[in-house]
Amino acid sequence: MPNISKKGGAMPESxxxxxxxxxxxxxxxxxxxxxxxxxxxxxxTPQIALDAVKNLSLDILAYSRSEGSETYRIKIxxxxxxxxIEVTHDDIIVTTGGSEALLFAFGSIMDADDEVIIPEPFYAxxxxxxxxxxxxxxxxxxxxxxxxxxxxIEEFEKLITSKTKAILICNPGNPTGYLYSQEEIQKLASLVxxxxxxxxxxxxxxxxxxxxxxxxxxxxxxxxxxxxxxIDSVSKRYSMCGARVGCLVSKNKTVIQTALKFAQARLxxxxxxxxxxxxxxxxxxxxxxxxxxxxxxxRNTLINELEKIxxxxxxxxxxxxxxxxxxxxxNADHFAQWLLEDFNINGETVMVAPAAGFYSxxxxxxxxxxxxxxxxxxxxxxxxxxxxxxxxxxxN
Amino acid sequence: MPNISKKGGAMPESxxxxxxxxxxxxxxxxxxxxxxxxxxxxxxTPQIALDAVKNLSLDILAYSRSEGSETYRIKIxxxxxxxxIEVTHDDIIVTTGGSEALLFAFGSIMDADDEVIIPEPFYAxxxxxxxxxxxxxxxxxxxxxxxxxxxxIEEFEKLITSKTKAILICNPGNPTGYLYSQEEIQKLASLVxxxxxxxxxxxxxxxxxxxxxxxxxxxxxxxxxxxxxxIDSVSKRYSMCGARVGCLVSKNKTVIQTALKFAQARLxxxxxxxxxxxxxxxxxxxxxxxxxxxxxxxRNTLINELEKIxxxxxxxxxxxxxxxxxxxxxNADHFAQWLLEDFNINGETVMVAPAAGFYSxxxxxxxxxxxxxxxxxxxxxxxxxxxxxxxxxxxN
Numbered sequence: 001m002p003n004i005s006k007k008g009g010a011m012p013e014s015x016x017x018x019x020x021x022x023x024x025x026x027x028x029x030x031x032x033x034x035x036x037x038x039x040x041x042x043x044x045t046p047q048i049a050l051d052a053v054k055n056l057s058l059d060i061l062a063y064s065r066s067e068g069s070e071t072y073r074i075k076i077x078x079x080x081x082x083x084x085i086e087v088t089h090d091d092i093i094v095t096t097g098g099s100e101a102l103l104f105a106f107g108s109i110m111d112a113d114d115e116v117i118i119p120e121p122f123y124a125x126x127x128x129x130x131x132x133x134x135x136x137x138x139x140x141x142x143x144x145x146x147x148x149x150x151x152x153i154e155e156f157e158k159l160i161t162s163k164t165k166a167i168l169i170c171n172p173g174n175p176t177g178y179l180y181s182q183e184e185i186q187k188l189a190s191l192v193x194x195x196x197x198x199x200x201x202x203x204x205x206x207x208x209x210x211x212x213x214x215x216x217x218x219x220x221x222x223x224x225x226x227x228x229x230x231i232d233s234v235s236k237r238y239s240m241c242g243a244r245v246g247c248l249v250s251k252n253k254t255v256i257q258t259a260l261k262f263a264q265a266r267l268x269x270x271x272x273x274x275x276x277x278x279x280x281x282x283x284x285x286x287x288x289x290x291x292x293x294x295x296x297x298x299r300n301t302l303i304n305e306l307e308k309i310x311x312x313x314x315x316x317x318x319x320x321x322x323x324x325x326x327x328x329x330x331n332a333d334h335f336a337q338w339l340l341e342d343f344n345i346n347g348e349t350v351m352v353a354p355a356a357g358f359y360s361x362x363x364x365x366x367x368x369x370x371x372x373x374x375x376x377x378x379x380x381x382x383x384x385x386x387x388x389x390x391x392x393x394x395x396n
Numbered sequence: 397m398p399n400i401s402k403k404g405g406a407m408p409e410s411x412x413x414x415x416x417x418x419x420x421x422x423x424x425x426x427x428x429x430x431x432x433x434x435x436x437x438x439x440x441t442p443q444i445a446l447d448a449v450k451n452l453s454l455d456i457l458a459y460s461r462s463e464g465s466e467t468y469r470i471k472i473x474x475x476x477x478x479x480x481i482e483v484t485h486d487d488i489i490v491t492t493g494g495s496e497a498l499l500f501a502f503g504s505i506m507d508a509d510d511e512v513i514i515p516e517p518f519y520a521x522x523x524x525x526x527x528x529x530x531x532x533x534x535x536x537x538x539x540x541x542x543x544x545x546x547x548x549i550e551e552f553e554k555l556i557t558s559k560t561k562a563i564l565i566c567n568p569g570n571p572t573g574y575l576y577s578q579e580e581i582q583k584l585a586s587l588v589x590x591x592x593x594x595x596x597x598x599x600x601x602x603x604x605x606x607x608x609x610x611x612x613x614x615x616x617x618x619x620x621x622x623x624x625x626x627i628d629s630v631s632k633r634y635s636m637c638g639a640r641v642g643c644l645v646s647k648n649k650t651v652i653q654t655a656l657k658f659a660q661a662r663l664x665x666x667x668x669x670x671x672x673x674x675x676x677x678x679x680x681x682x683x684x685x686x687x688x689x690x691x692x693x694x695r696n697t698l699i700n701e702l703e704k705i706x707x708x709x710x711x712x713x714x715x716x717x718x719x720x721x722x723x724x725x726x727n728a729d730h731f732a733q734w735l736l737e738d739f740n741i742n743g744e745t746v747m748v749a750p751a752a753g754f755y756s757x758x759x760x761x762x763x764x765x766x767x768x769x770x771x772x773x774x775x776x777x778x779x780x781x782x783x784x785x786x787x788x789x790x791x792n
């Protein structure tokens with residue numbers, strides 16, 4: 001039997017994957033599970049986006065252009081302009097989700113064994129994309145005590161080698177919910193200019209900024225036009241995770257030309273979803289106002305409830321819809337499994353994502369979990385109560 | 397300014413990309429272009445597939461499972477059974493087009509600098525996927541005189557090194573239109589067993605087999621269950637190129653488990669398109685009968701017309717909807733550009749794909765073009781007449 005590749009062997013499993021059989025068993029046993037573990041929002045997709053596909057009349061579901069249709073890219077550029085980001089449609093390549101945009105970025109700027117520095121905890125799939133691309137992630141630990149703010153810039157600088165090609169941030173962050181300030185972006189900008197690196201920013205949660213904070217994009221920072229690469233996606237903005245439409249944005253023409261070659265090889269992004277995404281750009285502001293209000297309410301409820309539990313430490317998120325929570329336990333992997341296997345209140349239990357999968361440094365975050373507040377407030381209250389009661393028993 | 401990667405620099409451009417500005421100029425000049433250069437069929441998508449999306453009622457466009465929805469995979473397995481391919485839904489991972497299936501296959505079985513042997517001319521984007529994956533293509537030349545039949549198996553064997561991990565075929569072939577016989581597949585099966593290699597078969601044109609020939613899949617060949625990896629796609633079968641849905645199929649459990657990790661990193665294939673693809677499986681046989689009849693008619697027309705031109709050599713295709721044609725010229729790149737820039741009959745000209753882009757060996761196939769017969773017969777007759785008249789002038 002021929003062997004699989006070392007790369008294939010090294011590809012990480014999803015951090016919640018190993019919990020799935022326990023969840024399936026719990027459901028078979030008749031339990032109800034509150035899913036705090038996934039980033040699939042329960043928010044409705046804008047009707048205008050769904051209708052665009054419903055009302056479509058076409059005879060042939062044809063390829064679009066590899067870089068995405070021109071009309072869509074022009075509208076994306078308009079959307080960015082409203083967000084104080086000045087780009088033209090030529091600076092944009094439409095991709096199959098933010099995932100593909102990140103793969104194109106890695107492929108365009110990094111060769112085998114090159115390094116990208118990422119503050120951790122970070123979106124777990126960055127591990128998969130880096131392994132698939134044959135590159136290495138060099139983590140900088142950010143701390144729950146600081147709400148996962150940007151680590152001191154000297155911590156980044158210490159890690160820069162001749163292999164370092166880029167710094168990658170997720171802003172606001174999954175799993176941290178931390179929104180970087182303009183000052184933090186400027187510190188990173190100085191660093192990438194000084195060391196001639198790329199600055200990749202995954203800004204798919206741009207709209208999800210709370211408490212009056214304003215999102216500041218790497219594309220707004222003057223002087224790093226050739227360094228900045230923005231990753232974007234319609235998945236969370238319009239609750240269209242299944243569309244698989246994102247984009248890669250940069251004013252660096254060589255980066256765009258290079259990424260376009262990767263795009264040409266895979267022919268085109270999905271046509272139906274691109275049409276829905278183009279229509280989604282007409283979503284009225286009232287939709288976002290309602291969504292933000294809902295998420296702020298959920299976050300406040302969640303944090304309130306969590307802070308009532310003794311020994312729990314929470315990083316208060318000011319963006320996205322995740323938070324990292326430190327529990328008074330030793331091993332969140334075991335606790336998460338135990339919740340599904342051995343605990344319930346009136347037949348209800350909770351599924352959480354152990355946070356260790358969001359760290360690249362071994363043995364960090366072992367007592368932390370990530371909670372996605374993609375459930376309504378009532379469910380969140382019940383779910384946190386289950387965690388609270390579970391901890392009492394688990395710790396005895 | 398930070399540099400792009402060596403990999404990014406090495407990514408090939410689409411072989412017709414450099415002709416696009418000349419085509420755009422020709423259109424601006426008011427010329428009509430017969431596009432023989434692209435694989436986008438003019439055949440209608442089955443209404444049942446389009447209706448499935450039109451009649452969809454969903455509130456949230458959610459992620460599907462990373463491996464594709466279970467109902468869809470079960471139906472795909474049924475479809476294969478009808479094609480005498482015995483697999484279960486667990487042997488299938490739904491991908492974003494055949495492109496992604498091939499990327500997952502390369503990633504799962506090959507590491508940097510590993511080698512895959514491919515008979516050339518081959519689908520040009522294999523070059524892009526191999527560069528993106530950091531692996532090397534080792535070509536075996538197949539000949540227009542043999543209709544691009546499988547080269548002698550000793551030619552493959554000569555090229556096998558410790559780096560060789562797989563043999564890749566496209567059956568029936570793009571750009572050759574050659575359908576491999578059962579005997580040819582068996583020769584390859586013996587070879588991969590002897591040298592413990594994978595055999596990847598891109599079978600996206602399975603239905604397009606003419607003149608009573610029957611497609612024989614690598615998945616039908618006993619004894620190579622652990623070696624065979626099939627790449628498939630809905631793009632050509634249902635004229636749904638813009639769906640971006642394909643799949644990777646293998647009975648090798650380790651391959652499937654490994655490919656699944658790549659699939660998990662990018663979360664899910666596109667949801668709308670997956671729904672359309674599931675419905676497309678209900679397409680009646682009459683649709684395919686009509687499509688095959690149409691393509692056979694086109695092929696016969698095309699070959700007939702081409703054979704009337706002095707000095708033209710044609711490999712008669714018995715599958716897919718491409719053929720490679722040798723012209724009495726030195727350089728098809730130049731001729732293709734000249735057709736767009738300097739030639740027309742009553743304002744009409746032709747765009748063809750120079751075949752050199754489908755070879756990996758330098759300076760082979762320079763006088764060949766690929767023709768996709770994705771136009772109706774009347775247009776094909778006009779297009780070939782333009783080539784005929786053009787050659788008279790070009791060669792003087």
